[in-house]
Amino acid sequence: MIRYELLATDGAARRGRLHSARGTVETPVFMPVGTAASVKTLEPRDLEAMGARVILANTYHLFLRPGHALIEKLGGLHRFMAWSGLTLTDSGGFQVFSLGERSEKAGGGGPKPGPGLVTIAEEGVTFRSHLDGSRQFLSPERATEIQLALGADVIMAFDECPPSLAGRAYHEQSLARTQRWLERCRHAWVQGSARRAQAGLTPSALFGIAQGGLHADLRARAIEEAAALDLPGYALGGYAVGETPAAMWEGVARDAPRLPPAKPRYLMGVGTPEDLLAGVAAGIDMFDCVLPTRTARNGLLFTSRGRVNIKNARFTEDERPLDEACGCHTCRTHTRAYLRHLFRADELTGLRLNSIHNVHYFLALMAGAREAIQAGRYEAFRRAQREGWEAGLDG
Amino acid sequence: MIRYELLATDGAARRGRLHSARGTVETPVFMPVGTAASVKTLEPRDLEAMGARVILANTYHLFLRPGHALIEKLGGLHRFMAWSGLTLTDSGGFQVFSLGERSEKAGGGGPKPGPGLVTIAEEGVTFRSHLDGSRQFLSPERATEIQLALGADVIMAFDECPPSLAGRAYHEQSLARTQRWLERCRHAWVQGSARRAQAGLTPSALFGIAQGGLHADLRARAIEEAAALDLPGYALGGYAVGETPAAMWEGVARDAPRLPPAKPRYLMGVGTPEDLLAGVAAGIDMFDCVLPTRTARNGLLFTSRGRVNIKNARFTEDERPLDEACGCHTCRTHTRAYLRHLFRADELTGLRLNSIHNVHYFLALMAGAREAIQAGRYEAFRRAQREGWEAGLDG
Numbered sequence: 001m002i003r004y005e006l007l008a009t010d011g012a013a014r015r016g017r018l019h020s021a022r023g024t025v026e027t028p029v030f031m032p033v034g035t036a037a038s039v040k041t042l043e044p045r046d047l048e049a050m051g052a053r054v055i056l057a058n059t060y061h062l063f064l065r066p067g068h069a070l071i072e073k074l075g076g077l078h079r080f081m082a083w084s085g086l087t088l089t090d091s092g093g094f095q096v097f098s099l100g101e102r103s104e105k106a107g108g109g110g111p112k113p114g115p116g117l118v119t120i121a122e123e124g125v126t127f128r129s130h131l132d133g134s135r136q137f138l139s140p141e142r143a144t145e146i147q148l149a150l151g152a153d154v155i156m157a158f159d160e161c162p163p164s165l166a167g168r169a170y171h172e173q174s175l176a177r178t179q180r181w182l183e184r185c186r187h188a189w190v191q192g193s194a195r196r197a198q199a200g201l202t203p204s205a206l207f208g209i210a211q212g213g214l215h216a217d218l219r220a221r222a223i224e225e226a227a228a229l230d231l232p233g234y235a236l237g238g239y240a241v242g243e244t245p246a247a248m249w250e251g252v253a254r255d256a257p258r259l260p261p262a263k264p265r266y267l268m269g270v271g272t273p274e275d276l277l278a279g280v281a282a283g284i285d286m287f288d289c290v291l292p293t294r295t296a297r298n299g300l301l302f303t304s305r306g307r308v309n310i311k312n313a314r315f316t317e318d319e320r321p322l323d324e325a326c327g328c329h330t331c332r333t334h335t336r337a338y339l340r341h342l343f344r345a346d347e348l349t350g351l352r353l354n355s356i357h358n359v360h361y362f363l364a365l366m367a368g369a370r371e372a373i374q375a376g377r378y379e380a381f382r383r384a385q386r387e388g389w390e391a392g393l394d395g
Numbered sequence: 396m397i398r399y400e401l402l403a404t405d406g407a408a409r410r411g412r413l414h415s416a417r418g419t420v421e422t423p424v425f426m427p428v429g430t431a432a433s434v435k436t437l438e439p440r441d442l443e444a445m446g447a448r449v450i451l452a453n454t455y456h457l458f459l460r461p462g463h464a465l466i467e468k469l470g471g472l473h474r475f476m477a478w479s480g481l482t483l484t485d486s487g488g489f490q491v492f493s494l495g496e497r498s499e500k501a502g503g504g505g506p507k508p509g510p511g512l513v514t515i516a517e518e519g520v521t522f523r524s525h526l527d528g529s530r531q532f533l534s535p536e537r538a539t540e541i542q543l544a545l546g547a548d549v550i551m552a553f554d555e556c557p558p559s560l561a562g563r564a565y566h567e568q569s570l571a572r573t574q575r576w577l578e579r580c581r582h583a584w585v586q587g588s589a590r591r592a593q594a595g596l597t598p599s600a601l602f603g604i605a606q607g608g609l610h611a612d613l614r615a616r617a618i619e620e621a622a623a624l625d626l627p628g629y630a631l632g633g634y635a636v637g638e639t640p641a642a643m644w645e646g647v648a649r650d651a652p653r654l655p656p657a658k659p660r661y662l663m664g665v666g667t668p669e670d671l672l673a674g675v676a677a678g679i680d681m682f683d684c685v686l687p688t689r690t691a692r693n694g695l696l697f698t699s700r701g702r703v704n705i706k707n708a709r710f711t712e713d714e715r716p717l718d719e720a721c722g723c724h725t726c727r728t729h730t731r732a733y734l735r736h737l738f739r740a741d742e743l744t745g746l747r748l749n750s751i752h753n754v755h756y757f758l759a760l761m762a763g764a765r766e767a768i769q770a771g772r773y774e775a776f777r778r779a780q781r782e783g784w785e786a787g788l789d790g
């Protein structure tokens with residue numbers, strides 16, 4: 001189970017601590033994404049060395065391969081991947097919808113009907129595996145059972161995540177179903193947790209997810225209904241799915257303070273360093289995003305002086321660390337010239353060194369935010385980060 | 396410069412120590428291959444942690460990208476890649492011939508004329524870059540200058556490496572030219588080293604290479620002529636280029652003892668664990684091969700119980716370490732089931748964990764050989780390894 005302890009506030013921003021059976025995590029926290037039980041190019045010891053305390057794994061991917069039954073048999077996700085920290089699994093819903101195409105006749109400007117790869121019904125969602133095309137089914141009950149088998153510290157409700165810009169009618173219809181699904185998830189979680197407790201297994205905390213797109217009243221209703229279920233934590237889903245950053249920041253600033261204050265607040269799938277700082281300002285505690293690892297593999301690096309494309313010819317003879325203000329292993333050890341060379345030569349070690357830097361950067365940004373909140377100078381911290389990004393490497 | 400110190404012998408097998416300005420290396424030693432100034436998937440700290448003390452880098456690749464002038468400007472190969480151990484560079488000749496196709500009208504059953512990508516003349520070799528098709532030229536002088544610019548501890552003579560099974564006439568003609576090239580390499584090395592010494596740079600030791608295919612008399616002549624130049628070390632080239640393992644072992648067993656005993660002996664581009672043990676038995680001190688890193692990326696792992704294909708379904712639920720007798724990071728941390736999962740899921744971390752194991756295995760095999768030679772039980776050690784490989788994982 002997860003318990004939230006509030007340590008300090010600074011405006012809406014808050015510093016806290018998550019307590020679980022497997023340890024504690026300081027918040028606000030960034031969770032690196034380990035889709036298939038591996039944060040791409042990194043090992044658990046790398047994540048530990050850079051201070052990561054909780055990672056996210058994707059239920060959809062692990063359900064399809066190697067299968068949750070295998071991971072359960074091998075002692076759960078932590079043991080399977082030899083990770084000593086905490087884990088959070090998403091419910092698979094986001095991937096079902098984003099990796100497939102909808103076939104439902106969606107009204108009100110909702111998602112266009114697709115070629116039948118994903119079919120949404122009240123009972124659950126039928127979709128085709130992106131690996132072998134096989135028909136698969138996920139429902140609130142099944143997604144919860146799968147996550148309990150994986151054994152993460154935090155598991156997520158099974159929801160539909162429509163594009164932000166889908167029409168209001170679609171959002172209303174989808175949200176009503178997602179809210180019904182949330183009650184089913186809770187029921188499955190209570191029952192499954194009781195069975196796991198009898199077997200002496202570490203408990204998993206279910207977080208509810210509030211959807212509602214960019215519609216303030218739908219978000220408010222979703223949060224209110226979810227909060228009534230008194231779950232261990234709550235997430236905002238359906239942000240960073242097509243809307244502008246400004247629209248997201250506005251929505252998060254409005255919604256986050258409505259989430260139950262005594263529970264952890266998680267903004268799903270977000271985002272850039274700017275997005276994280278906006279989320280923290282709104283009172284968000286937890287973030288996850290593939291951005292640092294995915295962009296690292298494309299040579300795009302996040303620094304205290306903004307984004308850097310390591311392929312750039314300007315780095316050919318540059319012996320400085322990538323980010324002179326960074327204490328990560330990559331910046332302590334290697335030059336911009338070497339990182340550029342490795343990337344151009346398609347060396348996997350380059351992707352790894354880039355990933356180490358980017359993940360460290362996101363983790364360190366949150367560590368800085370925690371300190372700043374504690375000291376009551378969060379907005380000054382946020383402004384200083386922005387000024388560094390705008391100044392650029394030569395600033 | 397490199398000096399060889401003999402520590403112990405056991406039959407023809409010998410244990411020794413290489414002394415260079417950058418440190419000492421115990422022999423027999425395996426040198427992991429860092430083609431483009433990176434041992435694929437690994438970092439310098441990984442290599443250090445597993446006891447690697449000398450790595451090989453490829454002149455051909457570094458000459459084309461990022462260019463030896465850049466690496467020289469950035470302080471040489473060691474500094475460029477942040478590697479604290481020793482380095483050895485090949486001369487580029489092998490890649491010129493293996494990555495191109497010959498255009499020379501070769502007599503006596505030699506290599507077939509190709510479409511003009513590689514042209515061999517007395518002066519040197521013209522070839523096309525595999526990166527951009529540009530015309531490039533390497534000669535004994537140029538290969539030596541490039542290697543001196545890279546600044547490795549050991550640099551290699553520029554030679555032609557014909558397929559073992561090329562006809563005798565071709566080998567004779569090629570060898571005569573390679574021997575003339577060796578004298579030119581020596582001259583360029585002496586002159587270049589004097590310039591580098593004036594600049595206070597760490598010296599590089601030139602090793603001669605004896606070719607001659609499977610022809611005992613050609614090999615004997617090549618060794619004799621090379622030895623007369625009194626170079627800091629000697630290599631056997633042109634093995635493991637098409638002949639059977641038995642033919643190679645026979646040739647190496649015959650040739651190695653003819654190499655100058657007071658100098659390090661290097662068997663280039665070899666090989667499997669069996670090949671290494673045969674080479675050690677013949678008195679070889681140094682080996683390099685892409686085998687452990689390349690096969691690791693294909694899921695083929697070397698263990699004390701023989702070769703293992705990690706993709707195999709038998710490992711699906713197998714929680715044992717890959718090699719129960721291995722002390723590498725991968726075997727201490729992860730299960731066969733997880734390694735199999737990572738490989739099937741195309742996770743780069745899997746390629747890395749496989750590479751850590753394979754490179755460690757080759758290094759540990761040589762550490763075992765050194766101990767066994769010291770104890771006068773090398774043949775028993777070699778037999779025990781073979782028995783383990785034959786027993787298999789279930790043996």
